[in-house]
Amino acid sequence: MVANRQTLQTTGEAINTSRPSKAKLVSLVVPVCNEQEAIGPFLDKIEEVFAPLEPEYLYEVVFVNDGSRDATEFAIRSRMQKNCHIILLNLSRNFGKEAAISAGFEHSRGDACIPMDVDLQDPPDLIPQMLDHWDQGAKVVNAKRICRDSDTWLKRKTADGFYSIFNAMADHQIPHNVGDYRLMDRQVVDVVRDMGERVRFNKAMFSWVGFDAVEVTFTRPQRKNGTSAWSFWSLWKFALDGIFSSTTAPLHIWTYAGAILATVSFLYAFGILVQTLIFGVVVPGYASTLILILLFGGLNLFAIGILGEYIGRIYSEVQDRPLYVLRSVHKGQDDN
Ligand code: UDP
Ligand code: MG
Numbered sequence: 001m002v003a004n005r006q007t008l009q010t011t012g013e014a015i016n017t018s019r020p021s022k023a024k025l026v027s028l029v030v031p032v033c034n035e036q037e038a039i040g041p042f043l044d045k046i047e048e049v050f051a052p053l054e055p056e057y058l059y060e061v062v063f064v065n066d067g068s069r070d071a072t073e074f075a076i077r078s079r080m081q082k083n084c085h086i087i088l089l090n091l092s093r094n095f096g097k098e099a100a101i102s103a104g105f106e107h108s109r110g111d112a113c114i115p116m117d118v119d120l121q122d123p124p125d126l127i128p129q130m131l132d133h134w135d136q137g138a139k140v141v142n143a144k145r146i147c148r149d150s151d152t153w154l155k156r157k158t159a160d161g162f163y164s165i166f167n168a169m170a171d172h173q174i175p176h177n178v179g180d181y182r183l184m185d186r187q188v189v190d191v192v193r194d195m196g197e198r199v200r201f202n203k204a205m206f207s208w209v210g211f212d213a214v215e216v217t218f219t220r221p222q223r224k225n226g227t228s229a230w231s232f233w234s235l236w237k238f239a240l241d242g243i244f245s246s247t248t249a250p251l252h253i254w255t256y257a258g259a260i261l262a263t264v265s266f267l268y269a270f271g272i273l274v275q276t277l278i279f280g281v282v283v284p285g286y287a288s289t290l291i292l293i294l295l296f297g298g299l300n301l302f303a304i305g306i307l308g309e310y311i312g313r314i315y316s317e318v319q320d321r322p323l324y325v326l327r328s329v330h331k332g333q334d335d336n
Pocket of ligand 1: 095096117118119228229
């Protein structure tokens with residue numbers, strides 16, 4: 001099944017939306033990739049957190065199986081027999097976490113959505129606090145990591161560097177140390193869902209939507225089961241996606257760098273001209289000529305590379321392929 005916006009709306013309508021009239025429904029959107037061991041502990045914790053909140057708040061867990069090659073699907077479907085709050089979307093292959101979250105949003109029915117990781121690094125214990133703020137009128141409640149000791153020193157430093165560089169360049173700032181874990185009111189989710197871009201960097205898209213955000217804080221625990229799917233190379237590519245899909249500042253930087261270099265070059269050329277007119281043709285100059293050729297050659301290639309980053313992403317956008325492809329959808333005790 002190809003999941004463009006139209007087909008998704010049709011699929012969404014097929015889902016039974018009946019629920020007690022006063023209860024608020026909260027959709028937990030959970031992308032999963034090779035997480036067979038994490039499913040059970042995650043659902044145990046969610047059931048524990050929501051038990052005292054019901055019947056005022058009801059919940060659904062929208063698992064998006066992002067091309068898992070282990071028994072993740074089996075683990076989820078086994079739990080679906082006991083827990084009718086679970087919806088499972090199987091994607092046809094791995095499309096990446098950002099696309100998986102979009103799929104989850106498009107199939108969620110909640111009055112609010114909370115995208116979260118399945119490995120319990122986004123502690124479900126924060127959910128009651130988020131709901132309190134939401135009740136008081138907040139449209140967005142961000143969960144901010146105040147302590148990242150569970151991450152390596154290198155990961156913490158590169159993440160800090162990324163937030164600083166991103167915010168220095170981007171038109172819309174992203175809050176430091178706030179990941180995807182946050183509560184978003186349906187009004188916000190609908191805007192994000194209708195943003196049709198292919199190259200997606202959720203954190204920046206969530207910020208672009210606006211609305212005043214309230215913050216709750218937490219210490220990020222260690223991953224409880226399995227291993228992280230992110231290598232440094234995938235994080236690097238993700239960071240580039242974030243910058244190039246959110247700002248054209250690198251292009252502007254090159255406009256100014258080019259202007260400054262051109263001015264310096266004209267001045268230098270004028271100096272050489274004057275020197276030649278006064279002292280005649282001076283043959284030595286091999287080193288300065290070579291340095292200039294290498295310098296400008298390198299800068300040109302670098303600037304073309306920046307252009308290429310944008311052109312590559314424009315290409316993805318004009319291809320207009322669906323963001324993800326659904327293999328199957330499973331709801332509650334219905335196993336089709
Ligand atoms: N994930 C996914 N698709 C991917 C990579 C990750 O759906 O291609 C899911 C993963 O199963 C987990 C969440 O995204 O629920 C966060 O991944 P991970 O814990 O590996 O990221 P980290 O916490 O190391 O940033
Ligand atoms: Mg994790």
